[in-house]
Amino acid sequence: MSEFWIILTGALVASACGFLGCFLILRRMAMLGDAISHAVLPGIVIAFLLSGTRDSLPMLLGASLFGLLCTIAIQTLKNTGVQSDAAISVSFTSLFAIGVILVSIYTRQVDLDLDCVLYGEIAYVPWETVSLGGIELGPKAVWATGIALILSLVTTMVFWKQFKLCTFDPAMAAAVGIPVTLFHYLLMGLVSVTTVASFESVGAILVVAMLIVPAATAYLLTDRLSTMLMLSMTVGTVSSVAGYYLAKWLDASIAGCITVAAGLLFLTAFLFSPGHGIVTRRWIRRRLKLELANDSQRT
Amino acid sequence: MSLSHWWILPGDPNAWWVLSGTTLLGLTGGVLGSFAFLRKRGLMGDVLAHAALPGICLAFMLTGSKHPLWFLLGAAVTGLAASLVITGITRFSRIKEDAALGLVLSVFFGIGIVLLTHIQHSDHGNQSGLDSFLFGQAASMVESDVRLMGGVAVLLLVLSLLFFKELKLLCFDASFGRSLGFPMGRIDFLLMMFLVVAVVIGLQAAGIVLMAALLITPAAAARFWTERLNRMIIISAIIGAASGMIGTAISAAGYNLSTGPLIVLSATAMFAVSMVFAPRRGLLAKWIRLLETRRRVARERILSGLYDLLEQKRAETVGAAELEAVFPSFRRDLSVMKRLEKEGVLQLCRSGARISEIGLTPKGWDEARDTVLRLRMLDVWLMHEHELDQVLPDREREEAEIPESIRPKLMELIKRHNLDPSWHPRLHEGGSAS
Numbered sequence: 001m002s003e004f005w006i007i008l009t010g011a012l013v014a015s016a017c018g019f020l021g022c023f024l025i026l027r028r029m030a031m032l033g034d035a036i037s038h039a040v041l042p043g044i045v046i047a048f049l050l051s052g053t054r055d056s057l058p059m060l061l062g063a064s065l066f067g068l069l070c071t072i073a074i075q076t077l078k079n080t081g082v083q084s085d086a087a088i089s090v091s092f093t094s095l096f097a098i099g100v101i102l103v104s105i106y107t108r109q110v111d112l113d114l115d116c117v118l119y120g121e122i123a124y125v126p127w128e129t130v131s132l133g134g135i136e137l138g139p140k141a142v143w144a145t146g147i148a149l150i151l152s153l154v155t156t157m158v159f160w161k162q163f164k165l166c167t168f169d170p171a172m173a174a175a176v177g178i179p180v181t182l183f184h185y186l187l188m189g190l191v192s193v194t195t196v197a198s199f200e201s202v203g204a205i206l207v208v209a210m211l212i213v214p215a216a217t218a219y220l221l222t223d224r225l226s227t228m229l230m231l232s233m234t235v236g237t238v239s240s241v242a243g244y245y246l247a248k249w250l251d252a253s254i255a256g257c258i259t260v261a262a263g264l265l266f267l268t269a270f271l272f273s274p275g276h277g278i279v280t281r282r283w284i285r286r287r288l289k290l291e292l293a294n295d296s297q298r299t
Numbered sequence: 300m301s302l303s304h305w306w307i308l309p310g311d312p313n314a315w316w317v318l319s320g321t322t323l324l325g326l327t328g329g330v331l332g333s334f335a336f337l338r339k340r341g342l343m344g345d346v347l348a349h350a351a352l353p354g355i356c357l358a359f360m361l362t363g364s365k366h367p368l369w370f371l372l373g374a375a376v377t378g379l380a381a382s383l384v385i386t387g388i389t390r391f392s393r394i395k396e397d398a399a400l401g402l403v404l405s406v407f408f409g410i411g412i413v414l415l416t417h418i419q420h421s422d423h424g425n426q427s428g429l430d431s432f433l434f435g436q437a438a439s440m441v442e443s444d445v446r447l448m449g450g451v452a453v454l455l456l457v458l459s460l461l462f463f464k465e466l467k468l469l470c471f472d473a474s475f476g477r478s479l480g481f482p483m484g485r486i487d488f489l490l491m492m493f494l495v496v497a498v499v500i501g502l503q504a505a506g507i508v509l510m511a512a513l514l515i516t517p518a519a520a521a522r523f524w525t526e527r528l529n530r531m532i533i534i535s536a537i538i539g540a541a542s543g544m545i546g547t548a549i550s551a552a553g554y555n556l557s558t559g560p561l562i563v564l565s566a567t568a569m570f571a572v573s574m575v576f577a578p579r580r581g582l583l584a585k586w587i588r589l590l591e592t593r594r595r596v597a598r599e600r601i602l603s604g605l606y607d608l609l610e611q612k613r614a615e616t617v618g619a620a621e622l623e624a625v626f627p628s629f630r631r632d633l634s635v636m637k638r639l640e641k642e643g644v645l646q647l648c649r650s651g652a653r654i655s656e657i658g659l660t661p662k663g664w665d666e667a668r669d670t671v672l673r674l675r676m677l678d679v680w681l682m683h684e685h686e687l688d689q690v691l692p693d694r695e696r697e698e699a700e701i702p703e704s705i706r707p708k709l710m711e712l713i714k715r716h717n718l719d720p721s722w723h724p725r726l727h728e729g730g731s732a733s
Contacts, residue, residue: 025394025395025398028395028398030395030397030398030400030401030402031342031397031400031401033401034345034401034404034405038508077574080574080582081580082519082574083336083339083341083519083522085336085339085340085341085342085515086336086341086515086516086518086519086522088341088342089342089345089511089512089515089516089519090512090516090567090570093508093509093511093516093563094512094516094563094564094567096508096560096563097508097509097512097559097560097563097564097567098560098564100508100557100559100560101556101557101560101561101564104555104556104557104560105554205405205408205409206409208401208404208405209405209406209408211401212398212402212405213406216394216398216399216402219393219394219398220392220393220394250413250417251416251417251420251421252412252413252414252416252417252420253412253413253415253416255409255412256409256410256411256412256413256415256416257409257413258409259406259408259409259410259413260406260409260410260413262406262409263402263406263409263410266402266406270388270391270392276392276393278391278392
């Protein structure tokens with residue numbers, strides 16, 4: 001049973017992140033996941049200091065707040081003319097530094113294990129369950145990531161046209177009266193919440209990887225946004241299943257193995273994608289050349 | 300009296316080694332970071348720092364020793380591999396650079412985690428210290444570490460000085476460089492090598508996040524101060540070195556704060572100061588410029604609007620009600636008018652507290668006429684761009700300089716269109732304009 005819960009959590013995280021990752025990749029903000037995963041640290045510490053507990057809810061709130069703060073900082077820096085890579089780097093490194101300093105100041109008084117919060121371990125998912133009125137409802141992580149997934153799905157369904165237009169042609173979107181900035185921050189909010197909800201249970205590495213790798217794989221396989229979203233979620237789910245068994249076989253970190261599995265799937269798409277794979281393209285070119293040679297021989 | 304008592308550092312000689320190590324690291328990061336910044340590879344430091352993990356693990360698995368030299372070698376190899384993979388992905392697929400960076404960062408780090416946990420779970424002897432290598436402990440650096448790191452850092456600085464011309468070409472115009480016959484691909488690879496080595500030597504002292512910051516924040520801060528590469532590198536190097544020094548000093552002063560994050564925050568503070576106070580590109584300078592432009596535009600708009608109205612009516616003053624009909628933002632303009640009155644440009648006649656009539660002083664007449672003439676010159680210039688064989692600069696039309704060479708021609712055109720601003724009551728009374 002615990003095997004099932006771990007794979008399910010992995011698949012939920014992969015779907016939720018892979019789904020939002022498509023938008024990030026198309027909008028050239030792929031590094032945002034990495035930035036947010038570092039920037040939430042002070043939020044977690046402050047929430048912990050204020051609430052005095054290691055309950056998930058305050059931490060979730062604090063972390064989401066700082067995730068959003070980080071995206072606002074990035075956007076503000078960009079608007080003042082700072083290059084985008086520099087804007088991302090400066091924002092997240094300084095927030096993370098503040099977090100580390102807060103930890104080092106208060107860590108002697110309280111017991112806040114960073115490994116638990118930031119580098120969560122997916123293997124422990126089945127043992128942290130929620131219960132309501134005495135009834136066991138299954139692992140907490142499944143609920144957290146499931147809710148995050150449903151939230152993103154519902155939001156994008158409702159505002160499908162707006163999200164699509166803002167992603168592909170922000171100038172056009174602004175021209176037809178869509179509040180582009182609002183949708184930008186709505187997306188950032190979703191990314192922030194999903195990231196935070198996920199990495200308490202599965203760790204930052206897996207979240208960052210799942211935001212980028214499945215979406216990039218899907219991007220090589222299709223030209224349609226809706227298909228890309230489906231493919232990205234599928235690739236993520238397959239990585240989660242394959243990664244789990246890889247981890248069992250290698251006796252290594254599950255999150256790491258899921259990432260590696262996703263990387264291998266990307267490699268496959270990179271080489272053999274029907275439209276964009278480098279091997280496929282070379283093969284097609286050779287066949288065309290052969291046909292051309294045959295044709296000229298015949299005439 | 301020893302220097303160490305005068306300064307906030309304790310007398311411990313090792314603290315001096317740590318201080319010189321972090322300073323040198325900041326200096327190198329500042330110099331190399333400038334090139335990376337201009338190549339828009341600011342996030343490369345972050346990627347390379349993450350890609351070091353599998354290399355360190357592999358080095359440990361292959362050699363079984365924990366000598367820093369093996370770690371450096373392993374980290375350099377995977378760092379290089381990561382940069383090659385990024386180049387490959389962006390060149391051979393439609394994945395954009397930022398997605399490629401994120402992809403390589405997470406997959407390489409994932410591989411690293413797999414190897415690390417594999418080592419921990421299997422019986423590989425004493426493997427502790429592998430991950431602390433990644434998260435950095437500047438305070439734990441000892442003399443031999445600093446000697447190794449410092450040697451490599453100095454070598455990097457000398458090399459980047461030797462290849463300065465090539466790197467500069469790479470940053471500004473790679474295709475021009477290629478046309479001159481420089482092997483731009485190889486120079487790009489060289490820069491990547493430098494970055495890999497810089498990240499690797501910095502990791503032990505500083506950890507992943509600090510290395511990411513040291514390669515970008517000083518350069519981004521320096522960019523605010525200057526447009527020239529040479530100066531930018533020098534400023535960036537100074538900011539980097541100063542952050543290293545200040546961070547280490549604060550950390551050594553007590554409170555048990557770790558050095559790495561303090562260095563990052565020192566760099567961030569200098570970035571913030573640069574962003575606000577830098578001349579020309581800083582926020583404050585931009586804000587002052589904006590205010591000045593607004594003031595000038597408002598002044599020109601009021602003077603020329605007033606002049607146009609007076610010219611139409613052949614009058615010396617105009618009623619406030621009439622002006623209000625022409626100026627849509629009359630209420631806001633009133634404050635500008637009051638300021639212009641104080642400057643002796645406008646004459647405001649009041650009936651009670653309300654302004655009833657508005658006219659120009661002699662000085663005001665001259666200025667208004669000059670302004671109107673200028674604006675009309677720009678108008679006819681735009682109308683006759685072809686005839687004049689000179690295109691009006693598109694950007695900031697209102698501020699465009701009118702070249703002396705076409706002035707007479709423009710004057711002619713203005714007269715032809717009957718736009719000559721000749722209405723000046725005092726001139727018509729036979730008085731002088733001044």
